[in-house]
Amino acid sequence: MTEYSDPGRDGSGxxxxxxxxxTEAAHFGDERTTISGFLRRQRDxxxxxxxxxxxxxxxxxxxxxxxxxxxxxRHLMNVERSWVRDVFAGEEGLPFDWSxxxxxGEFHVxxxxxxxxxxxxxAAEARRCDAIIAAAVSLDAVSVRRSFSLRWILIxxxxxxxxxxxxxxLLRERTDGSVGEDPQx
Numbered sequence: 809m810t811e812y813s814d815p816g817r818d819g820s821g822x823x824x825x826x827x828x829x830x831t832e833a834a835h836f837g838d839e840r841t842t843i844s845g846f847l848r849r850q851r852d853x854x855x856x857x858x859x860x861x862x863x864x865x866x867x868x869x870x871x872x873x874x875x876x877x878x879x880x881x882r883h884l885m886n887v888e889r890s891w892v893r894d895v896f897a898g899e900e901g902l903p904f905d906w907s908x909x910x911x912x913g914e915f916h917v918x919x920x921x922x923x924x925x926x927x928x929x930x931a932a933e934a935r936r937c938d939a940i941i942a943a944a945v946s947l948d949a950v951s952v953r954r955s956f957s958l959r960w961i962l963i964x965x966x967x968x969x970x971x972x973x974x975x976x977x978l979l980r981e982r983t984d985g986s987v988g989e990d991p992q993x
Contacts, residue, residue, distance in 0.1 A: 851934055854880075
């Protein structure tokens with residue numbers, strides 16, 4: 809059982825709220841702080857789950873459909889770009905790793921692309937998305953495309969990322985036996 813330090817009552821989630829690179833979402837704070845903290849935690853867990861394994865080891869395990877840790881990280885980066893920058897903010901001309909010819913293209917990561925590169929790209933995309941989220945006046949703000957509230961988009965991203973952290977848990981365990989849901993385990 810992991811004991812967490814109290815991240816403080818100011819809602820920041822940062823006072824002793826970051827352990828081994830994984831955010832502990834604020835135990836007290838407004839809705840935006842709480843939701844953003846849970847999204848940050850799930851993103852951090854992605855990096856923690858795969859960051860210390862070799863590319864060869866991570867590529868050695870896949871699901872029967874071909875899902876790999878590399879593909880999951882690239883998928884999550886594309887999903888955040890899609891929901892926040894494309895759907896919510898309406899940015900034009902964004903690159904995606906899927907296409908009409910290969911709708912699951914983000915999962916098909918070329919062998920020369922390293923996990924370190926993917927994690928750096930994912931972190932950079934998260935920073936770009938966080939800037940848009942922070943600039944939004946309200947969680948009730950409606951997306952430019954497809955009519956979703958920012959609240960719905962953020963909760964969906966928490967759900968999507970957490971779901972794939974579960975996949976990473978299973979893939980990592982199959983890779984080298986590493987298990988756990990928290991760096992303190």
